[in-house]
Amino acid sequence: MVRTKMTMTMMIELLVSLFEFFRSMLTIQMTSEFLSGFLIDIQVNLNILCIQSHYLIRNGPDExxxxxxxEASQNLMLDLEALSDHQSFMRSRERDHRELSEKIFARVVRWTLLEAVVLIVVSGGQVVYLRKFFEKRRRF
Structure with a gap:
């Protein structure tokens, strides 16, 4: 069995490759269980981005x-990834706001129907009460 010593650059390259491999899995979501569903939902999203840079000393004009x-292409890729991350964040934010507005709309509809039922019951009770109030009783 041959053992080789890992140099610092080899370790860094290994870590960078692992970060790149698991980057899609490194989106961490934390929600509060204490306040969940009571008043507010707290959600924190962290997207960890690993920037790999190779600075090699080269000689000559072509190099x-x-x-x-x-370097320009790496900067362009970083900007493109940042734009993609921002777009996915905006999509998730829009989805969350849509869910919230649908929940609020459902609550408003339920309360409106409940108010309509209460209004019908109260008006029916008033009609019955007024009929009994103005009814003439005949004595035989």
């Missing part, structure tokens, strides 16, 4: 141009 192109 420096290549390094500039690589």
């Amino acid at each position: 420096s141009m290549t390094d500039q192109l690589i």
Whole structure:
């Protein structure tokens, strides 16, 4: 069995590759169980982004141009990932607000129906009471 020593760069590259592999799984969601459903729901989303940068010392004009192109493409990819993360955040936020507005709408409809039933019962009771109040009783 051959054992090799891991250098610091090998360890960093291993960690970076692991972070890149599990990056989609590193979106952490925490909700409060104490206040959940009572008054408010608290949700905190963390999206961990690992930026990998390779700075190699190269000599020559072509290598420096290549390094500039690589750096520009990495910056473009980072901006694209940030835009994608922002878009997914906005979608989840819109979904949460839609669910909240649908819950509120359902509550408003239930209360309106309950008020209509109470109004009908009260008006019927008043009609019966007024009939009995103005009714003439005949004595035989």
